Amino acid sequence: MGCLMYKGNAVAVRGAYHEEDGSCCQDSARVYIADDFAIAAVSDGHGSEKHFRSAAGSEMAARIAVRSLCDFRERNGGFAEMFRRDERNAARRIAANMICRWNSEIASHIGTKPLDKTESAINRKYGGISNEVMYGATLIVACMFEGGCFGLQIGDGNVCALSGGKMILPMPDDAKLIGNLTTSLCDSDAIDNFRYFYTKQSVLGIMLSSDGLINSFVNTEDYLKFGQRVFEAVKSGLTNSLEEHLKTRSREGSRDDISISAITAV
Numbered sequence: 001m002g003c004l005m006y007k008g009n010a011v012a013v014r015g016a017y018h019e020e021d022g023s024c025c026q027d028s029a030r031v032y033i034a035d036d037f038a039i040a041a042v043s044d045g046h047g048s049e050k051h052f053r054s055a056a057g058s059e060m061a062a063r064i065a066v067r068s069l070c071d072f073r074e075r076n077g078g079f080a081e082m083f084r085r086d087e088r089n090a091a092r093r094i095a096a097n098m099i100c101r102w103n104s105e106i107a108s109h110i111g112t113k114p115l116d117k118t119e120s121a122i123n124r125k126y127g128g129i130s131n132e133v134m135y136g137a138t139l140i141v142a143c144m145f146e147g148g149c150f151g152l153q154i155g156d157g158n159v160c161a162l163s164g165g166k167m168i169l170p171m172p173d174d175a176k177l178i179g180n181l182t183t184s185l186c187d188s189d190a191i192d193n194f195r196y197f198y199t200k201q202s203v204l205g206i207m208l209s210s211d212g213l214i215n216s217f218v219n220t221e222d223y224l225k226f227g228q229r230v231f232e233a234v235k236s237g238l239t240n241s242l243e244e245h246l247k248t249r250s251r252e253g254s255r256d257d258i259s260i261s262a263i264t265a266v
Helices: 016-021 054-076 080-112 117-125 220-236 242-252
Strands: 006-013 027-033 037-044 139-145 148-154 158-163 166-168 195-199 203-209 258-265
Touching: 006 037, 006 220, 006 242, 027 054, 027 258, 037 054, 037 203, 037 258, 054 080, 054 139, 080 139, 080 148, 080 195, 139 203, 139 258, 148 158, 148 203, 158 220, 166 220, 203 220, 220 258, 242 258
Parallel strands: none
Antiparallel strands: 006 027, 006 258, 027 037, 037 139, 139 148, 148 195, 158 166, 158 203, 203 258
């Protein structure tokens, strides 16, 4: 079998609520395509008052996730052997590295960009907010490679994949996600709140999305059908209209920011 090749696309759009109040998009999305593997990442900044730097936090998270996976692969000579040997340990090592890097970058960012008057007032209002909470965000990252696919997630959002000719939801559910409550990179026990999946079965496409996307659909079946259309668009290179479609979906559906990151084998 020849080496697989990949295509990808990442889009993050400002939701209708944020368009109306003039606030920025809190979501971030990234893809990284290499010769023999591909990475997708999505992060959703919490956006509430005490998470006043979560737009920066989500940008850091998506970028760091890609870098962490690339470094993990380089240090260990690939993904397949590490996950075959001990998938839980491999996932936990990656999660720990992402958390450490995210916290380190936050410290650097706040060191070069101290709180302004408005941010300081919010900080005092809550009796002091930890740096991590100021930048609070969720994170999903996934990787496709010859012989397997894996993903890690903390917080809400969704993962769908094309495997065996069917659209599936490979990520395990999280009982801690109830209503609007979500786990987060800023949790003190973030390392224990990551969940993951790993499969050696053939995966031809994977899409990550913030919760603003699935909340714009009536049901999961429609969400999966949309995911399959995204794979077709990415594979054919016809993604020019995707950003505007997501903006319309937000306005007519969830009204939230929407981010997606999709990779496909070609």
